[in-house]
Amino acid sequence: MQSAASLLEAVDWDNHPLGPREAWPETLGMVVNSLLGSPESMYLVWGSERVFMFNDAYRPILGPRLEAAQGARFEDLWADAWPSVEPMFLKAEAGEASRVIDMFIPMERYGEPEDTWWTFSYTPVRDDAGAVLGVLCITNETTGKMRTEAAHAEAVAQQELLNHELSHRVKNIMSMVQAIAAQSLKSVQDQGAVRTFEDRLIALGHAHDVLLQHQWRPASVRSVIGPMLDLHDGRGQVAVEGPNVLLAADASLSLSLLLHELATNAAKYGALSVEAGRVSLSWRIEGERFVLDWRETGGPPAAAPARKGFGSRLISTGLRAAREAELIYAPHGFSARFTAPLERMTRD
The missing domain is CATH 3.30.450.20 (PAS domain)
Incomplete structure (x- = not known):
């Protein structure tokens, strides 16, 4: 040339x-x-x-x-x-x-x-x-760059459409499971247990919503915590503090279910059951460990459960089944510390 x-x-x-x-x-x-x-x-x-x-x-x-x-x-x-x-x-x-x-x-x-x-x-x-x-x-x-950006935007739009459809179907499945459970368990005398089961399904649905919003990519701790606390903190009794940490999808589900059980117990028996009660929820990174603290004050004295049901076992199991849970039942309220390997929390 x-x-x-x-x-x-x-x-x-x-x-x-x-x-x-x-x-x-x-x-x-x-x-x-x-x-x-x-x-x-x-x-x-x-x-x-x-x-x-x-x-x-x-x-x-x-x-x-x-x-x-x-x-x-x-x-x-x-x-x-x-x-x-x-x-x-x-x-x-x-x-x-x-x-x-x-x-x-x-x-x-x-x-x-x-x-x-x-x-x-x-x-x-x-x-x-x-x-x-x-x-x-x-x-x-810049034609190549613009075509690449357009293709990416189209792919994102398609993914959002798929996520919306998936979210819709997941909610339908959850609703069907709830309906089946209600019909199957309507003769059970302890309807409280049935409601607890339904609440757990709702919590799981909220967790899936968060993950779908992030396209099943890592989600921040705050984005996972928000929907869980919205169900239980109607009076602004929960103080939240911690750095921006992105959690893997499985860790997000684990944290969502754990917080649901903690908040449910606090609303029934602990600090969230009274107007003066307060909950402090904080997290941090210590070396290669992820640490989550839950502290209740201003509520009734805390006592260990007489029997261990699903919720108690889930709390004892901790984050991502790490089995590193320190639970304290004290006169001034319940507190817990959950620890897990940081890599396990941030990578699938």
Whole structure:
């Protein structure tokens, strides 16, 4: 492929409106030399005839127009793009520089309509008196980037649609399970146990909602905690504090179910059962460990459960079944510390 300089040399300038190169204005010669030596993709449009000249970095953009491009009239060479760039170009000829990012320009470089995007600037070239002699353009095609971003946006939109459908179906399944349980267990004398089962299904549904919102990618501790506490903290009795930690999907489900059991117990027997009660929920990272603290104050004295049901076993199991749970039943209230390997909490 011929260089831009050799293509420029091949033009019959003696019979060109611009005239022989040796007769060109000094300003034009300096600008052309700078243009040819620049690694940036650039072109120059000179004079009232709008003579087009380009450098090596610009060559790939021309496609089949390459051989005839040097010395051509700008709006004839780029007739397909001219309607899009004309307003900016005319402003540059009038002395106003401008720049655009990712501008859409329809073209037909290869004989077929083509959607393209460009980031470019127009800068007036002036003589010593300030008169505009030409326009210099630095340009880069961003079509590939824009298509990639569009494809990503479409994929995200499709994923959101799938997540919405999945969330809808999960909720329907949860509702069906609740209905089946209600029918199957309606003869059970202890309806409290049935309601507890239903509440756990609701908590699990909320946890799935959080994960679907994050497309089953890591979710922050706060985003997991929020829906769980909304079910139980109607009076603003829970204080939450901790750093921004992203939890893996399984860890998010584990934390959701654990907090549901803690909040349920607090609402029934502990600090959340009275107006003066308070709960402090905090978490931190200690070395390679994730530590979660639950502390209740201002409520009834805490006592260990007489029997261990599902909820008590789940609390004792701790985060992601790490079985690192320190439970304290004290006169001033219940408190617990749950510890798990950080890697286990943040990676599936």
